[in-house]
Amino acid sequence: MELAAQIGGSVTDGLAYLGALASLGSRAAYFTFIAPLKGKPLRFHRAVSQAMQVGVLALPILSLITFFIGLILALQSAYELRRFGALNYVASAVAISMTRELGPLITAIVVIGRSGSAFAAEIGTMKVTEEIDALETMAINPISFLVTPKFLAMIMMLPCLTIWANFMGILGGSVFGVAKADFTFPRYIQASLDALFLRDIVTGLIKAVMFGITVTAVGCHEGFATGGGAEQVGRSTTRAVVVSLFLVILVDLVFTALFYFLSPS
Amino acid sequence: MEQSANPTAASESMISLRDLRVSYGEREILHGVSFDVMRGENMVILGGSGSGKSTLLRTLVGLEKPSSGEIRLKGKNIAAISTAEMDEIRKKIGMSFQGGALFGSMTVGENVALPLREHTKLEDSTIKVILRLKLEQVGLSGFENYMPSQLSGGMKKRAAVARALAMDPEILFFDEPSAGLDPIIAAGVDQLILDLKQAFHMTIIVVTHELASAFLIADRMVLIDKGNVVAIGSTEELRASTHPRVRQFLDRIAEPEVAQELDYLQMLTEDDYRRGR
Numbered sequence: 001m002e003l004a005a006q007i008g009g010s011v012t013d014g015l016a017y018l019g020a021l022a023s024l025g026s027r028a029a030y031f032t033f034i035a036p037l038k039g040k041p042l043r044f045h046r047a048v049s050q051a052m053q054v055g056v057l058a059l060p061i062l063s064l065i066t067f068f069i070g071l072i073l074a075l076q077s078a079y080e081l082r083r084f085g086a087l088n089y090v091a092s093a094v095a096i097s098m099t100r101e102l103g104p105l106i107t108a109i110v111v112i113g114r115s116g117s118a119f120a121a122e123i124g125t126m127k128v129t130e131e132i133d134a135l136e137t138m139a140i141n142p143i144s145f146l147v148t149p150k151f152l153a154m155i156m157m158l159p160c161l162t163i164w165a166n167f168m169g170i171l172g173g174s175v176f177g178v179a180k181a182d183f184t185f186p187r188y189i190q191a192s193l194d195a196l197f198l199r200d201i202v203t204g205l206i207k208a209v210m211f212g213i214t215v216t217a218v219g220c221h222e223g224f225a226t227g228g229g230a231e232q233v234g235r236s237t238t239r240a241v242v243v244s245l246f247l248v249i250l251v252d253l254v255f256t257a258l259f260y261f262l263s264p265s
Numbered sequence: 266m267e268q269s270a271n272p273t274a275a276s277e278s279m280i281s282l283r284d285l286r287v288s289y290g291e292r293e294i295l296h297g298v299s300f301d302v303m304r305g306e307n308m309v310i311l312g313g314s315g316s317g318k319s320t321l322l323r324t325l326v327g328l329e330k331p332s333s334g335e336i337r338l339k340g341k342n343i344a345a346i347s348t349a350e351m352d353e354i355r356k357k358i359g360m361s362f363q364g365g366a367l368f369g370s371m372t373v374g375e376n377v378a379l380p381l382r383e384h385t386k387l388e389d390s391t392i393k394v395i396l397r398l399k400l401e402q403v404g405l406s407g408f409e410n411y412m413p414s415q416l417s418g419g420m421k422k423r424a425a426v427a428r429a430l431a432m433d434p435e436i437l438f439f440d441e442p443s444a445g446l447d448p449i450i451a452a453g454v455d456q457l458i459l460d461l462k463q464a465f466h467m468t469i470i471v472v473t474h475e476l477a478s479a480f481l482i483a484d485r486m487v488l489i490d491k492g493n494v495v496a497i498g499s500t501e502e503l504r505a506s507t508h509p510r511v512r513q514f515l516d517r518i519a520e521p522e523v524a525q526e527l528d529y530l531q532m533l534t535e536d537d538y539r540r541g542r
Contacts, residue, residue, distance in 0.1 A: 125369075134366040137326050138380045138428075139355035 021217040031144040046149035054115045055157030066165040070172025087181040092195030094173030099200045103166040108211035112244045116219040120240035123223025124233040147220045154212035162208040203259045218244045277304045279468045285334035294320045296492045309479045310472045312489035315534045322472045359429030360438040365421035367413040374409030380431045399427040419450035439471040443478045
């Protein structure tokens with residue numbers, strides 16, 4: 001009986017959490033799309049500086065990571081493909097895996113580590129130092145001021161980062177392709193491009209946007225939910241990363257399944 | 266409850282509380298607080314830890330919602346208005362928080378200019394002039410480009426006051442302005458509050474437990490204890506009060522030792538009103 005109660009409790013808590021995320025997301029959406037029509041500022045300037053933080057500054061680490069991921073993918077696929085003497089399929093294996101799955105996912109993971117934690121820490125610290133209260137007493141809505149620019153930045157940057165990640169992954173795979181699979185670099189790139197359909201890239205980018213929305217919602221929610229004191233800020237930051245990782249995988253599953261069932265057979 | 270002699274009919278009540286009750290969940294913190302603050306006066310809200318004075322201040326600026334009762338700021342009952350209307354009222358009040366609550370990612374100048382940039386359509390050059398003016402009023406001329414982390418505690422408080430003054434508020438709220446400051450700097454902050462009242466005839470509410478500051482800056486004082494108004498009146502009236510709780514607070518008599526942690530908490534936050542329920 002205890003176990004059933006616990007499971008039930010966890011499920012309702014989980015649903016409540018998703019509800020809180022949706023509430024935060026919808027309020028941020030209000031300030032992005034509807035409030036500007038009523039004359040309230042869109043804070044584009046703040047969104048751009050967030051985009052710099054979230055996107056541009058992530059490029060070095062993202063490039064390295066996805067380059068290696070591409071190389072790892074090539075090695076792993078070659079491991080099986082060579083049994084069938086089909087090493088020439090390495091290029092397409094890497095290209096499709098990157099664009100459909102690993103490009104968006106690895107990008108999201110890097111962004112969680114860099115920005116998801118940063119959002120929670122920033123907003124959590126502001127909560128502890130009464131800066132959020134200060135915003136309210138100055139008649140500045142904290143969601144409009146803090147959260148909306150982050151959403152805008154993520155939605156703009158994640159697809160861009162993912163495209164870059166896909167490219168770096170294919171580049172990483174090309175190292176193996178040229179060294180061990182009888183490709184020349186131009187032919188490897190050509191083989192990769194030939195293997196891709198537009199829907200591979202597009203589904204990946206749609207996932208990227210959904211990941212971005214998830215990471216922002218969780219990071220900001222944990223920030224606002226911070227209790228008092230520095231220790232609580234650390235807790236919120238950790239929770240933000242862990243919960244984001246889980247939800248991103250969940251969203252990944254939902255959309256991958258969706259795209260599977262929607263695809264022409 | 267002691268009352269000051271009725272203020273002159275010419276004075277207008279800027280803030281008016283009637284039977285205000287505020288609860289955090291199940292626990293009621295303020296048990297029916299009622300008093301008025303007149304236009305242009307310095308009202309100090311005194312009280313010990315757990316007395317409810319911080320809750321009272323937060324409710325006055327709309328950060329907490331009352332569970333019942335009325336709060337009228339300039340005649341409007343903020344306990345029952347929309348967010349948009351509350352925002353309009355907030356543009357006419359300023360609040361200086363205990364730690365300053367300056368935004369760490371912006372310079373002092375950007376902090377002070379923020380309300381102007383958000384709520385007015387003034388040109389950047391005009392905003393620059395206004396912010397220099399505000400910084401000069403608090404004695405921080407030339408510090409526009411400093412980051413909050415580069416300021417001392419006293420300077421942070423001054424910057425916070427400058428930001429609260431940015432929109433030329435009619436009512437100014439201070440949360441523990443002397444907290445954490447050495448006596449000389451604290452005296453400087455007290456003087457600033459007196460100067461503001463002198464120069465702008467603002468209505469100023471200060472929440473504090475520092476007696477020296479309170480007696481220096483107050484026109485009238487109200488002592489909150491365990492969520493109730495225990496005494497209200499001019500500084501002379503409070504100084505001369507014979508009410509036991511007032512005397513204990515003013516004469517700094519320690520509470521009797523309590524053995525149990527729960528008893529101590531109960532003693533701080535509840536009183537006969539609760540026990541009688």
